[in-house]
Structures are given as C-alpha cells and as structure tokens.
Amino acid sequence: MPETIEELVRQAVAAAQAAGDLPAFEVSDAGVERPADTSHGEWTSTVALRSARLARMAPAKIAQAVADHMPESAEIEKVEVAGPGFINFYLATAAHNEIFAEARAEGDNFGRSDAGHGEKVQVEFISANPTGPLHVGHGRWAAIGDSLCNVLDFAGYDVQREYYVNDHGSQMDVFGNSISERYLQIGEVMQKEDMGLDDAVAFLIQDRENYIEDEDDSKPETHPYMDAFNEKLGGNSYGGDYIIDLAREFWLADGDKWMDAPEDKRAPEFRERGYKLQLARIKDTCDSVRCEFDNWKSERSFYVKDPETGVSPIESTFAMLEKQGLLYRTDDGALWVKTTDFGDDKDRVVVKSNGEYTYFASDVAYTWEKLTNYDYEINILGADHHGYIRRVQAVGAAMGFPGKYEVLLGQFVNLLRNGEPVRMSKRRGTMVPFDELIEEAGPDATRYTLISRSSNQTIDFDIESVRKQDSSNPVYYVQYAHARICSILRRAAGVTYEEAEQTGMEAVAEKAVGPDPDLALLVEPTEAELARTMSKFTELVAGCARDRAPFRITHYVQELASNFHRFYNECQILPSEARPIDAALSRARLAVCDAVRINLEVALRLIGVSAPDKMYRDETNDSE
RNA sequence: GCCGACUUAGCUCAGUGGAUCAGAGCGUUCGCCUCCGGAGCGAAAGGUCGUGGGUUCGAGCCCCACAGUCGGCACCA
Numbered sequence: 278m279p280e281t282i283e284e285l286v287r288q289a290v291a292a293a294q295a296a297g298d299l300p301a302f303e304v305s306d307a308g309v310e311r312p313a314d315t316s317h318g319e320w321t322s323t324v325a326l327r328s329a330r331l332a333r334m335a336p337a338k339i340a341q342a343v344a345d346h347m348p349e350s351a352e353i354e355k356v357e358v359a360g361p362g363f364i365n366f367y368l369a370t371a372a373h374n375e376i377f378a379e380a381r382a383e384g385d386n387f388g389r390s391d392a393g394h395g396e397k398v399q400v401e402f403i404s405a406n407p408t409g410p411l412h413v414g415h416g417r418w419a420a421i422g423d424s425l426c427n428v429l430d431f432a433g434y435d436v437q438r439e440y441y442v443n444d445h446g447s448q449m450d451v452f453g454n455s456i457s458e459r460y461l462q463i464g465e466v467m468q469k470e471d472m473g474l475d476d477a478v479a480f481l482i483q484d485r486e487n488y489i490e491d492e493d494d495s496k497p498e499t500h501p502y503m504d505a506f507n508e509k510l511g512g513n514s515y516g517g518d519y520i521i522d523l524a525r526e527f528w529l530a531d532g533d534k535w536m537d538a539p540e541d542k543r544a545p546e547f548r549e550r551g552y553k554l555q556l557a558r559i560k561d562t563c564d565s566v567r568c569e570f571d572n573w574k575s576e577r578s579f580y581v582k583d584p585e586t587g588v589s590p591i592e593s594t595f596a597m598l599e600k601q602g603l604l605y606r607t608d609d610g611a612l613w614v615k616t617t618d619f620g621d622d623k624d625r626v627v628v629k630s631n632g633e634y635t636y637f638a639s640d641v642a643y644t645w646e647k648l649t650n651y652d653y654e655i656n657i658l659g660a661d662h663h664g665y666i667r668r669v670q671a672v673g674a675a676m677g678f679p680g681k682y683e684v685l686l687g688q689f690v691n692l693l694r695n696g697e698p699v700r701m702s703k704r705r706g707t708m709v710p711f712d713e714l715i716e717e718a719g720p721d722a723t724r725y726t727l728i729s730r731s732s733n734q735t736i737d738f739d740i741e742s743v744r745k746q747d748s749s750n751p752v753y754y755v756q757y758a759h760a761r762i763c764s765i766l767r768r769a770a771g772v773t774y775e776e777a778e779q780t781g782m783e784a785v786a787e788k789a790v791g792p793d794p795d796l797a798l799l800v801e802p803t804e805a806e807l808a809r810t811m812s813k814f815t816e817l818v819a820g821c822a823r824d825r826a827p828f829r830i831t832h833y834v835q836e837l838a839s840n841f842h843r844f845y846n847e848c849q850i851l852p853s854e855a856r857p858i859d860a861a862l863s864r865a866r867l868a869v870c871d872a873v874r875i876n877l878e879v880a881l882r883l884i885g886v887s888a889p890d891k892m893y894r895d896e897t898n899d900s901e
Numbered sequence: 902g903c904c905g906a907c908u909u910a911g912c913u914c915a916g917u918g919g920a921u922c923a924g925a926g927c928g929u930u931c932g933c934c935u936c937c938g939g940a941g942c943g944a945a946a947g948g949u950c951g952u953g954g955g956u957u958c959g960a961g962c963c964c965c966a967c968a969g970u971c972g973g974c975a976c977c978a
Contacts, residue, residue, distance in 0.1 A: 688906060747940065751927095
C-alpha cells in the first residue's frame with residue numbers, strides 16, 4: 278500500500294507541475310508514513326513539508342496543489358490536506374480489509390520482508406564461560422539474542438547464530454582445580470565422618486552455607502572445609518554448589534580412583550570432563566527456552582595449528598597485522614596492537630612479557646574470522662563489557678572493516694521475589710541458575726518477561742510476578758487471545774479439541790470459514806482497528822530488525838490481542854439464540870479470527886513464546 | 902577522574918526521521934455475564950516528560966552543563 282500511495286503522489290505532483298500549479302522540482306521521496314493518530318487516515322505523505330524549500334512555496338499550498346491533482350483510485354476513499362501540509366489518505370473499506378485475506382494466504386510467512394537484502398549477519402550472544410551454569414543475566418541475552426535473530430531472519434537477513442565458548446584461558450584451570458579440591462574433600466569427609474557419598478556432599482554444601490551466613494567469621498568451626506578450600510586455592514576458585522555436584526559426578530563415575538593421583542593428572546582430567554558436563558548443561562538450558570545456535574565456537578580452535586601450513590589462526594592473524602605495521606614490541610618483550618590509531622584510548626597487549634597470549638589475542642583472531650566471513654557482526658554483551666567495545670571495534674577498523682562490528686549492550690537484570698531483592702551476599706556470588714528459574718516460572722513467561730523491555734533498560738525480574746498465571750501477566754493475556762480464537766474456530770467447524778490436534782488449526786479454520794469470505798461486510802470500528810493494526814506488522818518486524826529492538830514485538834502482540842478482545846466483545850461471530858447473525862457475515866468474521874490467529878502465532882514465534890490452542894492453569898504452580 | 906546506560910502517571914515502562922506525541926499495562930474506583938472461553942470488555946481519576954541553559958517557526962526527542970541511580974575503567978577471562 279505505501280508503494281501505491283507513493284506512486285499516486287508522484288503522479289499528482291507531475292500533474293500539478295504540468296498544469297502550472299507547482300514550480301518544477303524533483304521528488305526524491307514522497308515521505309509516505311503512518312499517522313500516529315488514526316483519525317488522520319491510514320497513510321500520510323509529508324512530500325509538501327519536504328519540498329517546501331526546493332519549491333520556494335508554503336507547505337500547505339503545495340499540499341493543496343498536490344491533493345487537487347491526485348488521480349482517482351479505487352483503493353482510496355478520500356484525500357485531505359491537514360495541519361502544516363500533511364496529505365492524508367483514507368482507505369476504502371475493501372482495500373482496508375484486504376490484510377485479512379493476505380494474512381490467511383501467507384500463513385507462517387505473514388510479515389516476512391526483504392528489508393535486509395540477504396545481508397550475511399552473524400550474531401554472537403550469551404557466550405558465558407563454560408565453567409558454571411547460566412544465570413538470569415545470560416537468560417536475558419538468550420531471549421534477546423534468539424528473538425533478534427528470528428526477527429532479522431524474518432526481515433530478510435541471512436543470519437548465523439553463534440555462541441563463543443571461552444574454553445582456553447586460566448579460568449579453565451581454576452575450574453579444574455576447584456573440582457579437584459572438592460573431590461578430595463568429599464573423600465576426606467566420607468572417611469573422617471564415616472559417611473556415604475550423598476551425605477558427604479550434603480555435608481559440604483551445608484559447610485558452604487554456614488560460611489556464607491557467617492560473614493564476620495565469628496564461627497569458623499562451622500565451615501572448616503570452605504576455609505580450607507579458600508586457603509588452598511585463594512581467590513582463584515569457583516565456590517558454587519555446582520562444583521561440589523560436579524565432584525560428586527566423578528565419584529559416581531570413578532569412585533576413589535583419583536584420590537591418590539597426582540594433582541597435575543587429576544585437575545586437568547576433571548577440567549576437561551567438567552567442561553563437557555557444564556557445556557551440556559548450558560545447551561540444555563538454552564534448549565529449554567527455545568534458544569538455538571548454529572555454531573558453538575571454541576576459543577581453543579584459534580590455537581590449533583593447521584596440519585598443512587603448521588600455523589594456527591592466531592599466528593596467521595598476527596602475521597597479517599605485523600605486515601600492516603599494526604604491532605610493536607616493548608622492551609620487556611610484550612607485544613602490543615596499535616588500537617589507539619583507530620579510536621581506542623590505549624594500545625592493547627596481546628602477548629604478555631612472559632610470552633603468553635592474553636585473552637584479547639584470541640579475540641583479535643576471532644574478530645578477523647568474523648569480519649572476513651560475514652558482511653556484518655552483532656555482538657550482544659552485558660553492560661559490564663562496555664569498556665571492551667572500543668578496542669574490538671578499533672581492531673575491526675584496523676583490519677579494514679570499519680563500522681562492521683556492532684556491539685549491542687544489554688543492561689542488567691535485578692532478581693526479585695515478592696518485590697524484595699533476592700539476597701546475594703558477596704560470599705554467595707550472583708548465582709541463581711537460570712535453569713532453576715525457568716523451571717519455576719515456565720519458559721513462556723520467562724522469555725516474554727526478559728524480552729519485553731528495551732535492552733538498554735535495566736529490568737526487574739520478580740520471580741513471583743513472572744510465575745503468576747493471571748491477568749497481571751501480559752503473556753497470558755496474549756496467549757488467551759490465541760486460545761480463544763482456536764476455540765471459536767473449532768466450534769464453528771464442529772470439531773473437538775482432540776480432532777483439531779490431529780488435523781491442525783489450518784484445516785479447522787478452512788472448514789470454519791469456507792471459500793471466499795466476503796470481507797466487504799466488515800464495517801465495524803473494531804474490525805477496522807484490527808485491520809489497521811495488522812497492516813503495520815511487516816514494517817514493524819523490519820523496524821525491529823533495523824533497530825535491534827525485538828522487544829517491540831511484545832508491544833505489538835499486546836495491542837493485537839487487545840484489539841481482538843474488543844472486537845470479540847463488540848461483534849457477534851457465531852450465531853447464538855439471543856444474537857443471531859447472517860451466515861455470510863459470520864464467515865467474514867471467522868476469517869478475521871483466523872487472520873489474527875495467524876498473526877499472533879507468527880509474532881509469538883519470533884519471540885520464542887508458544888501460541889497455545891487451549892489455556893490451562895497449572896494448579897501446582899499456584900502460590901497459595 | 903574518565904567512559905556508558907538510565908531519569909516520562911501511585912508502580913513498571915513505551916514514545917522508531919521534530920509537526921497528527923502526553924501514551925500503554927498494572928494498581929485504584931465505578932459499570933458489563935438468558936453471551937461464541939470473564940485469564941475478557943467499557944468508563945473515570947492520575948503527568949509543568951530529573952534540573953538549568955541553548956538551537957529552532959516548533960523539543961520527552963537534538964546540543965551543552967548539572968544532579969541522582971546503576972555499571973565499567975588489568976600484561977584476569
């Protein structure tokens with residue numbers, strides 16, 4: 278429709294110029310937009326405002342001249358000049374209602390566009406270290422990242438989803454050492470206290486709990502094992518309960534086999550096996566919120582030498598930078614990248630004076646790989662990484678790809694329960710595992726909540742509010758609209774829920790609506806409102822992709838659900854004793870229902886939320 | 902000190918290219934079931950858009966300063 282209006286405006290301008298009502302000027306863009314206020318028509322052109330300077334004429338006068346020469350069109354009911362020079366278009370009912378047929382014809386692809394022109398975009402997100410479980414903050418990146426990828430894909434970009442696994446640095450050894458120490462402690466407790474494995478594990482978890490509670494260390498006798506653990510590993514340790522659980526896994530698998538093994542055998546063994554277990558848990562967590570990746574990229578791969586050339590990706594990247602004169606060495610032997618030449622506030626070390634690579638070294642190689650394989654890179658990071666942006670963008674620019682590396686910063690999640698912050702002492706750390714949260718609140722409500730705010734807004738995640746299954750929770754409001762429609766369609770088609778499950782909703786809708794519903798019968802205001810909302814969907818998705826703002830889908834879906842409920846209240850769809858309805862009108866309204874159903878399903882799919890055919894309350898999940 | 906995000910209704914937040922931008926949900930109050938799913942609908946009350954300047958014919962929106970909240974400033978990852 279915007280194309281049609283654009284064309285009409287161009288013709289009108291040309292006609293007005295030919296008639297001498299307008300001076301000659303070029304129209305680069307007719308500025309077809311959607312007015313915010315629905316009383317101003319469905320579309321507006323700002324061509325008069327835009328051309329005022331070129332034409333040396335008041336915008337209102339230009340607008341009038343253009344409107345006077347506007348060609349007739351069956352789709353346009355009337356054209357009107359308003360305000361300082363807007364040309365407003367009011368659509369004819371038939372053109373308006375066409376959107377319902379369009380949605381039904383396009384089905385799963387309703388709203389798809391080619392706005393991205395097939396640009397190859399890689400989105401890297403979450404990328405949490407494989408040394409612990411994901412927490413709520415990571416959950417937010419999962420929700421935003423996956424939804425953004427869906428939206429980009431739908432808007433015509435060629436998207437690749439990637440999780441970068443930091444499996445190479447010293448944190449991996451810290452991880453292995455931590456498990457190793459806990460393994461030994463389990464053995465010690467079993468022997469000293471004469472306990473079985475599970476009792477010993479519970480004992481150590483209690484010991485840690487005592488340590489967390491005893492912040493001023495007034496009762497050190499209640500947490501000797503935690504103290505010993507800290508003393509041995511110092512700050513270089515992971516203290517979470519999940520480390521004890523991992524140590525338990527190795528007792529279950531291998532018994533006391535590693536008790537007498539040398540530390541330099543045991544720790545690396547546990548590091549590698551623990552890594553696999555931990556990564557598997559992260560993948561499971563992602564699966565449970567329907568967050569998928571195309572590739573899990575290992576940091577280690579940058580250190581692996583190519584069997585033919587004998588050179589690792591990291592080495593070849595630095596050889597390339599060396600050749601371009603972007604590296605220099607200081608007297609102490611450290612190797613630096615000249616990122617300051619490209620906007621960074623200081624140069625960065627890539628090889629330490631002791632000869633080891635810094636973590637930034639592999640990031641440099643990774644950046645090279647990304648920018649040479651994709652047209653564009655989007656990296657979603659937490660707000661705490663904001664200092665990192667400039668250096669990686671500087672590296673990208675140094676490599677000859679300025680402006681191709683975008684970082685989307687996401688603000689943090691405050692975890693609450695009944696309005697109170699979930700207590701997180703320094704000793705406990707920030708860990709509330711995300712998978713436990715999903716289990717408590719459910720994947721739909723969890724994802725919906727995490728996606729529903731702009732990413733540069735900190736959000737409160739109140740566990741009790743999110744798990745609440747009532748009208749205060751927008752996810753159920755939206756899902757209810759979908760379920761309600763399915764129920765109406767089933768009733769109209771005369772099929773049961775079970776039968777509908779067999780055939781699928783498309784077949785049910787087909788049977789309910791029948792062939793060629795007469796959409797011209799739809800003249801009620803609530804029907805027009807639905808048409809207006811749905812006709813925004815395609816550009817909305819494209820806008821979400823362009824602005825990296827998938828959260829807007831949640832606003833859309835609430836608006837659509839609200840429009841539907843109002844329509845349902847105002848317009849009888851199926852005949853009843855008290856409110857009979859013409860069969861043709863009934864079919865037309867069923868077509869509206871079907872169109873809304875399709876739109877809700879598509880939109881919810883984009884944000885990874887299910888569109889249930891039937892609502893049910895999970896009684897076991899009620900607070901009381 | 903420097904860098905970034907945020908500050909809009911009682912609460913949580915939208916406001917996409919300045920004009921047709923003072924909005925939504927929740928909460929509160931009052932209404933609506935002989936009805937296709939009431940997890941619904943309607944109505945009311947509620948805000949000088951953090952403060953002060955500037956640009957402009959026109960500023961929640963752009964620029965500057967200030968205040969407050971949060972986060973970040975390693976040869977750690």
